[in-house]
Amino acid sequence: MATVEHFTWMHIGAGSFHRAHQAWYLHRLLVQGDQRWSIALGNIRDDANQLLDILAAQKGEYALETVTPAGERSYEKITSIRKIIPWDEQLSALVEQGAAADTRVISFTVTEGGYYLDTHFKLDQANPELQADLKGGARTIYGTIARILSTRRARDTGSVTLLSCDNVRHNGERFHEGLTEFLTLRGETELLAWVKTHTTTPNTMVDRITPRPAADIAGRVKEKLGMDDRAPVMGESFIQWVVEDNFIAGRPALEDVDVEMVDSVVPYEEAKIRILNASHSCIAWAGTLIGQSYIHESTGTDDIRQMAYDYVTQDVIPSLTPSPLDLAQYRDVVLERFSNPYIRDTNQRVAADGFSKIPGFITPTLIECYGRGQQPKATAVLPALFFIFMRRWHKGDLPYAYQDGILDEAATHAMFASADPIAQYARDAKLFGPLAAKGEFEQLLRETITRLDAWVKANAPMAASH
Numbered sequence: 001m002a003t004v005e006h007f008t009w010m011h012i013g014a015g016s017f018h019r020a021h022q023a024w025y026l027h028r029l030l031v032q033g034d035q036r037w038s039i040a041l042g043n044i045r046d047d048a049n050q051l052l053d054i055l056a057a058q059k060g061e062y063a064l065e066t067v068t069p070a071g072e073r074s075y076e077k078i079t080s081i082r083k084i085i086p087w088d089e090q091l092s093a094l095v096e097q098g099a100a101a102d103t104r105v106i107s108f109t110v111t112e113g114g115y116y117l118d119t120h121f122k123l124d125q126a127n128p129e130l131q132a133d134l135k136g137g138a139r140t141i142y143g144t145i146a147r148i149l150s151t152r153r154a155r156d157t158g159s160v161t162l163l164s165c166d167n168v169r170h171n172g173e174r175f176h177e178g179l180t181e182f183l184t185l186r187g188e189t190e191l192l193a194w195v196k197t198h199t200t201t202p203n204t205m206v207d208r209i210t211p212r213p214a215a216d217i218a219g220r221v222k223e224k225l226g227m228d229d230r231a232p233v234m235g236e237s238f239i240q241w242v243v244e245d246n247f248i249a250g251r252p253a254l255e256d257v258d259v260e261m262v263d264s265v266v267p268y269e270e271a272k273i274r275i276l277n278a279s280h281s282c283i284a285w286a287g288t289l290i291g292q293s294y295i296h297e298s299t300g301t302d303d304i305r306q307m308a309y310d311y312v313t314q315d316v317i318p319s320l321t322p323s324p325l326d327l328a329q330y331r332d333v334v335l336e337r338f339s340n341p342y343i344r345d346t347n348q349r350v351a352a353d354g355f356s357k358i359p360g361f362i363t364p365t366l367i368e369c370y371g372r373g374q375q376p377k378a379t380a381v382l383p384a385l386f387f388i389f390m391r392r393w394h395k396g397d398l399p400y401a402y403q404d405g406i407l408d409e410a411a412t413h414a415m416f417a418s419a420d421p422i423a424q425y426a427r428d429a430k431l432f433g434p435l436a437a438k439g440e441f442e443q444l445l446r447e448t449i450t451r452l453d454a455w456v457k458a459n460a461p462m463a464a465s466h
Contacts, residue, residue, distance in 0.1 A: 007250065008083070008102045010040045011165075012094070012144065013109035014048040014055075019078065020064055020210040020235035022107060022165055026080035028257040037252040040103070042085030042094040044144050049087050054231045056084040063221040063229045065213075067342040068237040075224040091138050091147065098148030099157055104249040106148065107163040110141045112356030113405020115168060115178055118430065123181050124406075134185055141175070142182040149199070150191055159198040159249045165206050169273055169360060170266070172203040172244065202244035203265040205272055209337060210235040211345035236343050238333075242268045271325050274316045276334045278361040278382060279308040283338060284350035285385040288399065289392070290459040295345040299338040303455065307381050308335065311365075314378040319368040348400040354386045355406050358431045366435055375444060383432075384448035387425055388456060391416055422446050 009026060011018050023039055030038075041060070043052065055062065060081035067073045085093045098106055116123055116130045123130060123142075133143030145162065152160065162179075164171035179201075183192045213234045221229045243254065245261040255261050262268070280295070286307060287298025298304050312331045320327055362382050369376035393402050394416035415424045426432065426442035435441040 004035050006035070006102065007037050007104045007252075008040050008097070008100065009037055009105045009107065009252070010042070010085075010094075010097050010103050011107045011109075012042055012044060012141070013165075014041055014043045014051055015109060016210045016213070016233045016235075017206075017208070018107075018109050018165065019062065019081070020233045021206055021208050021239065021241065023078055023080045024064060024076075024239070025241060025254060025257050025259055026252060027076070027078045029252055029254075030080055032256065034253060034256070037080075038082035039080050040083035040085055040097050041081050042091075042097065043087055044091065044094075044139065044141065046087050051231055052084050052087060055081065056086075058229070058231065060084055061227075063225055063227055063232040065217055065220065065232060065234040066237045067234070067340065069336055069340040069342075071342050072237070073220070073342070074237075075221060077225055077227060091144060094144065095138075095147050095151055098145075098160075099151035099155055101157040103157075103160065105161045105163055105247065105251060106145070107165050108141055109166050110164070111166050111405070112168055112353050112360055114141055114166075115174055116140060116142075117174065117178060121174060121177060123178055123185070125185070134182070136186075142179055145179060146183060146186070146188070146191070149195060150188075153191060153194045153198070161247045161249060161251065162199050162201045163204060163243075164201070165204055167206070167273060167277055169269055170203055172201040176201040198248070200246045200248040202246040203269065204244065205240070205242040205265050205269045207240040207272055207276065208235045208238060209340075209343060209345055211343050211349065214344060234343075236337055236340055238337055267320070267323050267325065270320055271323060271327060271330055273361050274320065274365055275312050275327070275331055277357070278316075278365075279312060279331075279334060280338065280350050281354065281357050281361065282308050282311060282382045282385060284347040285354070285382075285389045287347045288351055289385065289388060289456045291399070291461040293347060293399075295338055295347060295350055296341045296343065298347060299335060303459070305335065307378075307385075310378040311381060315365050315369050315374075315376050316379075318372070318374075319365050348402075351389065352403040353405055354390070355404055355431070358383055358386060359433065363432055363435065366441070367433065370435070370438070370441070375440075377444070377448070380441075380444050380448045381452065383425075384445055384452050387422065387445070387449055388452060391421070422449060 061079055064076050064078050085097050116127050118124045129139045133140045138144045138147050164175045213232055217232045221227055221232050242260040242265050244265050283298045286304045292298045317327045365379045366376045392398050415421050426445045427436045429436040
């Protein structure tokens with residue numbers, strides 16, 4: 001009997017999202033009897049070591065619980081992760097696997113801050129981690145991938161596809177530009193030439209809400225699957241993956257498990273980033289400000305739901321029309337997904353990384369509205385909410401720790417301590433690009449912040465209004 005050729009899909013980033021999304025799709029192929037691909041999972045940082053140890057003890061297997069907005073739960077044991085890559089300071093095991101001839105796809109989830117890009121999509125060379133990697137380190141995705149590709153080239157183990165799997169717009173192109181600039185700054189001309197002919201970086205659009213697993217999930221998994229699982233994940237029942245079909249060294253038959261393989265991801269990506277991601281942040285910031293903890297309760301609050309609905313309807317849909325998607329239907333499905341009370345996604349998780357999300361998810365719509373002669377009143381609500389949210393952070397009054405990969409704490413405190421914080425905020429070109437020089441935009445932000453301050457005061461619980 002002929003042996004089946006076997007290939008490895010290596011993923012960097014051991015978070016819940018990969019295990020509830022890409023790993024689920026590759027598991028579906030295995031279930032269908034296509035045994036050609038499996039996943040090797042590793043991490044750049046040491047913050048997932050405990051999880052990696054647990055997964056290694058479980059032979060890479062874990063349970064996925066999904067839940068519909070109606071509360072129907074289903075359970076599946078995911079078996080696509082066949083190798084756990086142990087972490088070490090030099091990332092030697094990760095580099096070894098990445099350089100192996102059978103590794104044909106290297107995917108990663110680094111999220112907005114992990115690309116280290118400024119507003120002009122150039123590397124933020126002032127970042128200390130990036131500085132360390134420019135001197136030969138491997139603390140960022142660029143230093144890590146450079147080390148892997150350098151080893152592949154030296155060993156002549158062939159071409160490889162580099163696949164971004166996160167919410168950054170044009171993620172494949174952004175990563176390619178970042179890596180090219182990184183290698184150029186390091187003077188690695190030979191490696192750069194090799195990268196041009198031996199790698200591709202397709203754009204992708206990924207979608208599934210994956211909250212932190214609830215404390216009681218292990219009991220349900222034990223009951224349904226008979227598994228003692230120390231690393232279960234949960235997600236909503238909705239899932240989508242749109243991938244530009246540009247793989248240089250072969251790929252799994254993803255179309256067999258309903259991955260949308262397309263020539264261009266752009267229209268899907270724009271709809272997702274502006275309608276889903278930006279609305280999500282809007283709801284999280286607004287809900288936090290009136291003392292709410294969960295996305296579903298904030299989405300169920302009429303005023304907040306209306307803010308998100310108006311933002312999409314009045315400003316985003318005109319910006320993205322024409323589109324291959326029914327944008328109004330997409331908006332309604334998104335708001336239904338956010339209303340799912342069984343997901344229990346926290347405002348804290350979704351409120352994170354605002355300093356990347358404003359320029360990435362929100363500013364493009366502001367700019368396009370002005371471009372067609374329309375005042376973006378509905379979109380201005382989002383940066384206004386973030387301003388009020390961060391002012392509360394400045395005062396130490398947020399109900400939770402705010403996490404942001406590019407937060408400059410000293411500069412943000414200084415802004416709120418200044419004579420006119422709104423002026424400084426509105427004139428920040430890192431956040432608002434060309435609008436930072438526009439007095440009309442600053443005035444709109446002032447009016448919107450004043451209006452929302454009154455709304456927060458009227459809606460916040462007594463304890464939070466000290």
